[in-house]
Amino acid sequence: MSSKAYHHGELRQALLEHAMRLLDTEGETALGVRRLARELGVAHSAPANHFPRKSDLLTAVAVRCFEDLEKSFESGSGKSGQQRLRKIADGLYGYAFRFPQRYRFMFRPEGLRNPDPLLRGIMERLYAELGAALSMSLKGRQPDPERTFAVDSYAISLWSMLHGYILMRLDGNFEAGRDELAGLDREQAILELWLTTCD
Amino acid sequence: MSSKAYHHGELRQALLEHAMRLLDTEGETALGVRRLARELGVAHSAPANHFPRKSDLLTAVAVRCFEDLEKSFESGSGKSGQQRLRKIADGLYGYAFRFPQRYRFMFRPEGLRNPDPLLRGIMERLYAELGAALSMSLKGRQPDPERTFAVDSYAISLWSMLHGYILMRLDGNFEAGRDELAGLDREQAILELWLTTCD
DNA sequence: AGCTAATATGGACACTGTCCATATTGGGTG
DNA sequence: CACCCAATATGGACAGTGTCCATATTAGCT
Structure with a gap:
């Protein structure tokens, strides 16, 4: 909690949200672990705590997409x-x-x-x-x-x-x-x- | 020509053929410029003469694939x-x-x-x-x-x-x-x- | 034979994902 | 309250990538 968001806090959420944003605007190739971290203002290795491998991050994003899709029905x-x-x-x-x-x-x-x-x-x-x-x-x-x-x-x-x-x-x-x-x-x-x- | 193939010679052909081989066996992710060069025994930068950018190489491979497909018909x-x-x-x-x-x-x-x-x-x-x-x-x-x-x-x-x-x-x-x-x-x-x- | 244009080389740069040792922090227990 | 542990964040390292560059070699044509 507290004011300064994700120095500690909801980094996982922030990662997923920004990944969705990047996916929509620039496509899958823009989804890089280091880039995500950089643009969220954390160390390049911080995401590894929540998603040990890049594939874990991508899978989580895909799940979000499917959940969204399901709502269309x-x-x-x-x-x-x-x-x-x-x-x-x-x-x-x-x-x-x-x-x-x-x-x-x-x-x-x-x-x-x-x-x-x-x-x-x-x-x-x-x-x-x-x-x-x-x-x-x-x-x-x-x-x-x-x-x-x-x-x-x-x-x-x-x-x-x-x-x-x-x-x-x-x-x-x-x-x-x-x-x-x-x-x-x-x-x-x-x-x-x-x-x-x-x- | 001459004995030692592609120190000078048909590197372009060799690149495409080996790329097809790798594509079939390991998939698209195996198609790297440096890897191709390494496994053909040339410098990492040699392919750039025939395919300035990686996309040029990939496109040439895709063309080969389509030509092959066309023969099936x-x-x-x-x-x-x-x-x-x-x-x-x-x-x-x-x-x-x-x-x-x-x-x-x-x-x-x-x-x-x-x-x-x-x-x-x-x-x-x-x-x-x-x-x-x-x-x-x-x-x-x-x-x-x-x-x-x-x-x-x-x-x-x-x-x-x-x-x-x-x-x-x-x-x-x-x-x-x-x-x-x-x-x-x-x-x-x-x-x-x-x-x-x-x- | 000599020269030019094509081709091959190796170094550099900025990226990437993954691993590691280290530091900071928060929440629960004594 | 103090303490410790587990969760989390940091920065350095390594190997790999694509692309650019200056340099060297070579082939084919005049």
Whole structure:
């Protein structure tokens, strides 16, 4: 506590907050232990107390990102299956295009603590949410024996398409555009096109 | 020329080849200018003659990767639209799972020379190939005015799904699996599921 | 043969992450 | 209250990195 913040105090918090700031403004390459310390006015070795290795810091940042992302999905309950799916997709699109650097960072476990239980937990919760909306949407349609797929395949297909499109956009391989035939932005168009498989 | 290879000679080639080797075996993080030089037995500063900045080296490696990838698509001409699409998907799947490190590297222009014309050219050729197979596959089906999308949306949707699925697999977010209902590996299942939108 | 331009060398600088011994401090116990 | 211990912060060290520089070597062309 006391006036002068982190000569002693909440350095861990300060590190994470400033890391998020840097991630958003300059991207992952700006996340250096020494730089963080320098810009917070502490010794270059101070962060090591809270995060022994750089990967620990990065993992903690990624966890924060995922927690933030999860809030974008606030309970689409009550709606129809397709409405919930649209809400999930919009949540993902919105987050990715508002915080591009975060999105690129959090899904790329390069320098992250390998299979972090926290991260896997959040991923599985997101996946479960998607699966719930999907099976609601698939329920009660006429079965076509030649084209029957497990719900998991639907979920993975949709998840993959959204993720792939976002990354291609963020990496500059696709450009923003419209589907004039459907009268929709491209990201909405490919979602509606995909929803076609559900009925 | 002469016996002792690259004291003078084809250093550029040697750099690229060894970089590819390292990329495949240890991943992108192993691609360091000094390390390359050291393991080729030249001075740490020798590569700078051929690649002034590290990004130039990385870009050249990425170009090689894309050229290799393009060979996987050897002319699926003559087949039907869907057959060509399956061939393209299999080519991408095969390359990605045979050379995971390459795939992750080449599509992530982090330290690459930003909008490299060579890379963009190859990307556009791949995209054109996909578009050709797709419009062949879409031609002559009954039009449904409520569900009409531009060919570009189809192409981007498929491209995105394949790319997204591959990355999720490579990053450990998805695991390999089967769709027991369809009796297919997951990557084949989501492809067949997607092809559903074409008819 | 000689010269120029291409290429290789080794030193320097400013970074980085990680380890270490040392100092300071705060909170709980006697 | 005094004390001690564990948590935390410090600064130095080491090996590694990319980039720039002045210097040396060499290859190919006139």
